[in-house]
Structures are given as C-alpha cells and as structure tokens.
Amino acid sequence: MTREKNTMEKLVEELQYQVPLKDTTDPGDLVIMLRENDDGRVSMVYARIMGFDRDLSKRDEWWHVHFVFLEVPPLPRTIILQTAHFTGKEIFTMGGRKVFIKAVNFAVFSEEKGPEPVRDDRVEKNEPPKPGRPALTLIKSE
Numbered sequence: 001m002t003r004e005k006n007t008m009e010k011l012v013e014e015l016q017y018q019v020p021l022k023d024t025t026d027p028g029d030l031v032i033m034l035r036e037n038d039d040g041r042v043s044m045v046y047a048r049i050m051g052f053d054r055d056l057s058k059r060d061e062w063w064h065v066h067f068v069f070l071e072v073p074p075l076p077r078t079i080i081l082q083t084a085h086f087t088g089k090e091i092f093t094m095g096g097r098k099v100f101i102k103a104v105n106f107a108v109f110s111e112e113k114g115p116e117p118v119r120d121d122r123v124e125k126n127e128p129p130k131p132g133r134p135a136l137t138l139i140k141s142e
Helices: 007-018
Strands: 030-036 042-054 062-069 075-082 092-094 097-103
Touching: 007 030, 007 042, 007 097, 075 092
Parallel strands: none
Antiparallel strands: 030 042, 030 097, 042 062, 062 075, 092 097
16 A cells, blocks of 8 residues: 655655755755645745854754745744754654745756856946946846
8 A cells, every 4th residue: 555645745746846955954054945835835035045053952953944935024043853853854744834945056056057247347436327338237247
C-alpha cells in the first residue's frame, strides 16, 4: 500500500523544480517559507536571514534564527529552530501547522548575462537625460 502525499509534501516537491534552492542557509540568505493555514491551504512568504544564535538552554542543537519577513512593512521575527528546520531537510510543525523553510540559490541568476552596463558621464555632471536615452544607467563597478 502506497501512502498518498499530502498537500505540503506535494508543494515542497514541486518547489524543488520551480525555484533554485540551496542546501545550506547563511546570514544574508533569502529563504522561502511554506506554512499550512487553518483551512489546509499553504501560504508562501520570503524572508531574509539576519543571523543565528545558539540556544544554550536546550540540550540538542537549537538556534534562535533571526528573520525579516519581506512584507509591507518588513516584519522582524526570531524563531527557535533546529538546523534541519531552516535548511529544508525536513517539514516540521509549528503551532500544529506544517512548515517548510529553505534558502533560495540566487547565484544561479547571476550566471545569466544581460547587456553590458553603460557608463554615462551625465551622471557625474548631473545633467538631465536627453530624449531617447534612459534616465537611469547602470555603472559597471571595476
């Protein structure tokens, strides 16, 4: 008899194909969090990892994970989690609801090459843009 996957497991499996994910989570990383709602649906949010502090009051390896959820306004929160929880190694429960957290691998996107940025001397001279030229230009750092 095979066990049918629940909604959260199906979404996590699909997410692996839709979003490039990392196996590790470091300060500064953006993570995607899937959280089961009361009605069984799953909501998704992004958050930035601001840092980690070891929870010395617990025997096992638990961490105070400092997030800023990317909402309006941004919402800072600290959640006590095990490493497997914030690295996407397992789906866990928080307040009786299933949760999945994993870092997004944005390095994949830097491999895509776009047009070379153009240095525009008008930026330094503080001149207004001319018709047909963009008002903002990217300046390539050396």
